[in-house]
Amino acid sequence: MLSPARIRAAKRHSHAHSASSIILPGWGCPVPGNAAKLFFFDRLLTHFERKESIETLQGKLEDELIRIRSILKKATPASILVMNESFLSTTTDDALFLSRQIIQRILELDMLCVSVTFLDELSSLSKKP
Numbered sequence: 700m701l702s703p704a705r706i707r708a709a710k711r712h713s714h715a716h717s718a719s720s721i722i723l724p725g726w727g728c729p730v731p732g733n734a735a736k737l738f739f740f741d742r743l744l745t746h747f748e749r750k751e752s753i754e755t756l757q758g759k760l761e762d763e764l765i766r767i768r769s770i771l772k773k774a775t776p777a778s779i780l781v782m783n784e785s786f787l788s789t790t791t792d793d794a795l796f797l798s799r800q801i802i803q804r805i806l807e808l809d810m811l812c813v814s815v816t817f818l819d820e821l822s823s824l825s826k827k828p
Contacts, residue, residue, distance in 0.1 A: 721738060721740070721743075721779060721811075721813075722743070724737045725737075725739055725740070738779070738811060739777075740777055740778055740779045740811070741775055741777040741778055742773060742774065742775065742777075742778040742779070743778075743779050743781070744770045744773065744774060744778055744779065744780045744781070745770075745780070745781045745782075746763075746766060746767055746770055746780065746781070746782040746783070746785060747782075747783045747784075748763075748783065748784055748785075748787060758788070759788035760786065760788050760789050763785060763786060763788070764797070767785070767801055771801070771804055771805075771808075774805075774808055774810055775808070775810065776808055776809045776810050777810070778808075778810045778811075779810065779811045779812070779813070780805065780810065780811070780812040780813070780814075781812075781813045781814075782812065782813070782814040782815070782816075783814070783815045784815060784816060784817065785797075785798060785801070785814070785816065786798060787817075791818070794818060795818050795820060795821070798816065798818055798821055799821070802814075802821060
């Protein structure tokens, strides 16, 4: 699920709704609605922006790439990945290229991913409903 959102409050709402729909049923909490299809996951993985750290001697982009690589190595088809505004530290073209590569890997794994992004073009990469 890609959620193109440019407004901070809309992004927070999107992640909060996704989290409550995915995590709380696993804890035995009720799900609002008439019917629900629950997804039980083995790992909940997250990729959110971090501040640059002088200790790592890495730029923001390098840090993001290292972290997402580590996340994708741990991921399984039963994992869930929550991403927020990846690759803000680079150009739009580079962010689009990198995001397409990552989404392709997510699609190959056939895992669930919730991503808030400023890149509207990414919403057409998967033909899955």
